[in-house]
Amino acid sequence: MKFAFALATIAAVVLAQDDVAPDNNFIEIVGGTEAKVGQHRYLAGLKRSATATTSCGGSLIAPNVILTAAHCTGSGLTTVVVGSHFLSGSSDGELAKVTKEIRHPKYVASTNANDVAILLLDRSITTIAPVAVSFETVPADVVTWVRGWGRTTSGGIQSQVLKEVSVTTWSNAKATTALRPYTVDNTMLAAGGKQGEDSCQGDSGGPLTIEQNGVARLVGVVSWGIGCGDLNKPGVYSRFNTARAFIEPYLKKKNLRVPYLVSEFAEETDEVVADSDVVSALEGGN
Template structure:
């Protein structure tokens, strides 16, 4: 309501009453039916004035049908004090500067002052501080999701005590409240086109604690993602990557320029040697690794019963259900299949095959070779290697759309054999020398559909094809490593095929000698 001279109801102190000439008020209620003359018992002293009847005393009279005035309460609710009507502002706060008459609105709670006269429940003046204490920061009320400093100098849950009075502070020229943010939210998957990056790598917008994308700054409050310690979900301005092919084998690309939905998703072109073996009807068969511009290596168990004309290979693939990747994939038909002569299909000993492509491949940013290890190359136990593929996440899982990467520790031969003897293989099982092992951590393993794909281990700045995904007992079970064909033990056989006279090929070499 308005002050005196504005809304007439404001002079009466309650919305249920209006100011009318005294002769229109019968027994305290406005006469609306026009019956007869009003029985004026006495000439009352005017308690209000009506502009249409300036010379007639006015009285505050109950509007017909208006709700009854609630009875006064003995004590006001928390954070409110009982004061005279004239001391309560239109904002329901006690007037401290002596400003004029107030505009009383509906909803006041009536009360009694110690003197016995009537009053209304009104909030005391809001405290104000220049600097918020402790870990609290000055925020607009609508942005406070944690605890806020109330008028009694205590921090209480803002959302659960929204009717409380708060200590105010200055926020960008506006009034705010001192708020302690809740613990940061941590998510596994970033929404939309955002990518989980380290904070210093975010140059665009990031997901804040209110789940809105705003310009990133180190002073903001953010929703964190689990791929990095305090990683943020960021949408960086698109910068076209350097799409020139690497000049040596085994170069992994870490640049992120496409959406990554989880910690195990590879980025586009991250593992440029990764290949897919399809049947001619494009049904998925196995993984493969490009080792020259005309040769790929896979597991013998994938193709030992097939002819060259039964399959074709694809390189440069990343997200198998999408066609909007930065660069296209390449398909190649097969000229010849070379199965290791000592391959045993029953126990998978010597599980390696070399595929010779019908036409050579031009190396590109996302299509390139992995280095072949030299014979006798040794890897230290528990060295972290990477296995990749689109296989199922477990034997009861589903095939993946985006290329997956799993870091697994390299396990020495004897330790691996000891672990495997504790499975259904029994205590007399002998792990053949044609195998190496990696993994043994729960839920981190190559799985069904990853067969034939690479186990890549890094030496210096280059990755080497250390193993070929072969077999395991279950998938991702603790203390049961995955088993891979040992590529270094076949290096001479591989070189005889890849470097044979007359073969059109390009084998890239690392810049430095292997250094395991």
């Protein structure tokens, strides 16, 4: 299930992987197989309403926080279904409303640099465990996984069920050469490039994970690409190691590994889970 996705903001040939565009521009996983039901419930589908189909993907990283792509924001995707296996409906998942969209402050729509965003929900998701977020620097030749409900072929129809495919990472230099005239900068991670296996329209914002012993750690989100599943044309994801200062304030305390300052990006009224003890110490509190 490979992405045939690309950023709509870059150029007509490069399609964004989200539901920001009309329904016929959604990106979906190309190739791959149906994911096991109930195994990846941290995945979220972003929709325009509870009865609409999923237009962008996301991941639950804290009880009331979804991590997605910045280019999925600002387009009326105000409803989130977490834990569902299906493109439509919410009976097997948890439904919530988006109360706030927070784009990375250095997001650049024309290049898709820093293409990450936080969605705050109107309620905590209590029956589904958030996925662990990793800020490791992912090198080339690492096997990763991508999942979503995007198109199964470039310009085709969306998958009715959650699909998954494994994609191997590239170096940024090699990916930039393969995707000219577009640049894969240090905020991005390329993966894939096998014929017929990729993310595609509709997969935008969905998770890129590394998995060991059945445990997933989130290292990126679907961002852009040229076509879907074309040979030697990897999909491009947003890296988390360069977005750590933005993402980390929204993680649960037990997942934190270094101190951070919430106040740089979050507001007191956001009601996100934060390590108040660490923040107090860094700000000179007792």
